[in-house]
Amino acid sequence: MVRFDAPTQVHALRICLVSKELSPFFGGGIGTYVTLMSRAFADAGHEVHVLTAALPGIERAPELLPGVHVHSVAELEPGYAGAFPFPPLRHAMAAYTLLQTLHARHPFDLIEFPEYEGEGYFALRARRTLGQFSTAVLAVRLHTPTHEVQHFNRVTTLDMDAAQQEFMEDCSIRDADLLLSPTQSLLDLVRARLGLGDKGVVVPHPFSTSSFARSVPRPRAEPPRVLYFGRLEYRKGVQHLIEAMQTLFARGLDADVQLVGGDTRTGPFGRSMREWLERRIAPEWKHRFHFEAPRPRAELASAIAEATVCCFPSLWENFPNVCLEAMSAGCLVVGSDAGGMAEVIEDGRSGLLFRSGDSTHLAEVLERALTTPSLQQAVRETAPARIADTCQPARIVQQVEAAVAAHPPVLPTLRSTPTHKEAAPRVSFLVPYFNMGQYLPETLRSIRAQTFTDYEIILVDDGSTDPHSRALLETLDAPDLRIISKRNGGLSSARNAGLREARGHYVLPLDPDDLIHPTFLEKAVAVLDGSRDFAFVTSLVSYFIDDPARIVGGWVPWGVERDALWVFNVASTCTALMERRHVEEVGGYDEWLTAYEDWDVFCALAERGLSGTVIPEPLFQYRLRPDSMTRTTLVHDRYAVMAYLYQKHPSLALHPERSLRILQGEAHKQQQLAALAPTPARPLLHQVADRMNEALKQQLEPIHPALRRTAKWLLQSAPEDSRPLRYQLMEWVKRLKPPRR
Template sequence: MARAFAEAGHEVHVLTAPRAGLVAGGLTEPPGVRIHAVEELQGGFAGAFAHPPLRHAMAVYTTLKTLHARHSFDFIEFPERECEGFFALRAKRTLGHFASAVLAVRLHTPTAELLKLNRVATLTQDSAQQEFFEAASIREADLVLSPTRALLERLGPGHSGVVVPYPLALPTESAAVHPRPSVLYLGPLEYRKGVHLLIDAMQALFARGLRAQVRLIGDDTPTGPGGGSLLQWLKRRIDPAWSERFHFEPHRADTERAIATAAVCCVPSLWDNLPYEGLGALAAGCLVVASDAGGLTEVIEEGRSGLLFRSGDVAHLTDVLEKALGTPAPREATREHARARIAAYCHPASIVRQVEAAVADAAPKRYQGPPKPAARAPGSDAPLVSFLVPYYNMGRYLPETLRSIRAQTLTDYEIVLVDDGSTDSESRALLDTLHAPDLRIVRKRNGGLSSARNAGLRVARGRYILPLDPDDLIEPTFLEKAVAVMEATPGLGYVTSLVAYFRESPENVVGGWIPSGLDRDALWVVNAASTCTALMERRLLEALGGYDEWLTAFEDWDVFSRMAERGLTGMVIPEPLFLYRRRSDSMTHTLRLAERLLLLSYLSNKHATLALDPGRSLRIREGEAHRMEARLLAEVAAAVPPPLMNRVADRVNGTLKRFDLLHHTLRSAARHVAPDESRPIRHQLVDRLRRKPPSGA
């Protein structure tokens, strides 16, 4: 495709993960094509991306910004798979980056659909977030390119796009017609590929007296029953009498020779988009027998350029294969027709013209970036934004937080500082020194975090509310960017940003967190939406009833859940504009285990109908519990001798079976268990299990 674009007169750049020989110059670039390696993330913030696809997507975005500044691209295409373009697409929508380019997403098959087709139900928070970001990439793209109508239809109502097939050049020679019956399968050994149907059909033909060989070229996958090897499951299906007729081989880059020696190439998928293996076989003139589920039905002309069978129907596949293998006539009849069909349907130059036309039609939709926030109305003394800062014995950190507020590039704000009955003398004395036109101090008896925020909400005058804890910081552009996104995107519930963790100094970044937004299924299990620091409309927060004062923690999670139940969405700016201070004595770390479980149960009961797909929520919860249990036991194993480890593992497993600990508890335990030879290991475990990670993590 890159060569075809270059031959049409375009300047072409390919951005890819680092590969052997690429950086060292070992790869010869086609004329007119430049190839670039993604620059890997560096520094403490890279720790925010524990899930490799998200880390790669952020690296793509940061590298692409540099390349776009040099070359000013007109068209940028991403795959939807593994959300590779998510951060770049979100940056265009929230920050106006890449405004001169049409950003397109090329569909393959989204991860959620692949898992469904492979009967894989396991989910973790990471994989659920990847699914959510893939869907967001498709929604936010300027242009969606799908190789088939079948894929757009599978994604359901509301998904529109332009059908542009994959490009494929014909091989120089066509496959020979072989008198000896042989069947070839190319592709990964996945359940969704229907390889088991082919094996069952061929054994039925062997029982009828057919003498033939079956060659299966592709790598094994864990999509067999119980997440086991599909290869081993397939081999167990084969009757020993026929085992010598099936030949399994690992994936190979050069498949043309295999196609050239096959009488029939079978694509037995339960559903497939537009597999290159089938296209390659058609291009070589090999007779292709394919299922009627998916995109190959849009390419194969039944009986002319290939044969189709009813997806999942072994008996019908058996009959179609018998017809294909019985005599050379079907293979001779389809050889030239198949090559001609691919030459017309997938010719790279034709695909270039189709993409050019789609980009031209998408050009008016180019996003030019959010507008600048409107100035305060003449004669009005109401600020645009009210910061809500709850304060309880935090004098050590408050001055730095106030400085970060006053460093904002958007200055139309007020600070509402709510002293929630501080008892520390230095913290109380500090309040007496804070006198400024932009600051109002509200004093009240201690009532907890929700009570303090509600007290600030009652006196706030701004159109927007931005909660900020008195030990956290925001970057100077947080307010300007968040307000601009909010005003450019009607119907948003909130706007927030990526989160960077720091210790002591904001220069000492030690990790971070990537909020998802309002994924209702995930939100029922964990606060995937945001930290408390999210810009919201004051009237919306008031309409929601403010903060639930029964909650001594997770009050922000509760607010986001209520937004989601109203059908609202949130927006996460793809920059770490919020700086979260990691402190071992913070409220989130000292919350007792019993209290946490009570609060989580309260939230689950309050938002019983939050999840759109409760089954998906349960899968996320179970996946996280399993993953965190394994991590906890691994860290304990590294901390104690083997005999003691066996007793600890038994005790931990027993506890986890008796109590259904949620994701927060398990992650906390996994993160914080560490050896301390001065105290019994059971005491250390109890201490660690009583802690929790930062809000939202």
């Protein structure tokens, strides 16, 4: 908790900035911000730590960031890493793991994450579900969320990875104790989209003006030069600069345009932006436009010094470093009035503004800028002073200190386990059973190892035919167990039979070959008892084959994201703790379904406006079996079952067009994989496997079993509901046959 001696005096804080980007080792605006902010905190007397990726050259951090403790995030254990196939997800978990260790040694007072790529997703989930980092204010700083970046870039493609990144970012923003934004415009944009009310505080980024200050005037280029530097990206509005300057050239204005920056795939439908821009230049003006590759920061200062005007015609912008750099150097900046530049540039005094997206108005403003030497000269003094005042590091540190003091940690209400039992058990386990005698004893042991003991076990024998499995039932007499026998009706029928007999306030479905960690119930019950926000709670999933201690992969449920849930079961496995009345109100499990009955329940809950959350620990252990339902019937029935669910839950998606975009994005992935095959008869993956087999037969026979195991591990690590890659891997495993002897 932050401590104060007086309203204007704050004790030294222990601060951690989490960012995979860190300048000068890697990154653009976020990396630059973290470097400058960490220095500002350290200069103010705070203890500063930075958690970043294992970046090349990071060993030089003590020299470049004196007084700042820099920690590199380590990779996850190989088996467990399979649960996080999406790189941002994997990094967020690795950062959370390291953060737990550092916080346990000496608790932080402030932990700040960027919203971009959801780096704080797991840490913030841990606060909300487990009460972790209780002494720290967990802050999220807005840079520009992926949703806004894609919107302004007119990117409509969306697959599950991109949807998950947006979900992680939005959850982080919502769950933060303190939301910081460098501009009011970005804060307003995010507030409106996410319904955040008045949440958030505007605190600009610090900026060092020294590297761009003009100590000696340099001669300007002749003819006059308009400089744009930054990525060639649609949302940066470079197309309007090109159109406006051609208008001026046609009027007889003599000038050149210099565009310094890397290309992006934000042209029409993912094409090269630079090629699209070049095609928009009339042949008679092509010699006036000069495209250059990105320059190192040190070389940009000379380009700015030689420019008459710097133009940043963004369709929308947050708090761009390029604008700060040009103004710090005393250059006349022409910027868009959409977004943060309008909060930095005082129109007509420290720069000029034009109406965003209006090429005609931009041409008028550029003509004024290029033909008014007095304005150019006046800005040489006013613009650097404006940046020095707005972005003064010491003042920004004080603003953050005040914001931290005004936003103490928000901790969940986690109720402790009652010391006495009620007449009815708190939790009812629903265990469907069909010919699973080989695995059931281990599953029952995992239930009875729970630290939370107020439960009953309802075992529903769904007409087992295996003699061993039937005989086992005769040996299971125990006070915590009730066995119900019925004719075979399928998984949904068995779960419904258990639901009808359940007495618990909560129910927890658990298949008879899976396991749960001893603290699953204790932690899940505490979350549901202490919150009215959630209808169910689940956990991360770890995969195993025979030995639960040997993790071979896993899965990360999301909870509820209604648009994505309409496309894939992102909510949970069947093993989620749910309030019994909610499951009963949606009609239990649909007995027409041969699979995905749990997905159906989560869809029904979501349609009623009920949500769920995920404890960021692998408390559920899923056994991978080659004969499981998800590896047999679902391969053939998947699309028919999904069509049924779409029809049954037509109002599930809050934004149906977004769900359709995800479907199209996943279809595009499948198309790309199919394109790898030179001929329909012999896909490329098959050819590779066959050639590898031939080589193994001749030279590498001793390692062939290990390679086959690796291929199997890749298959097992793929998510259960997964993508076309799973089926390609299945074929690969088949073709990696041991060599004949």
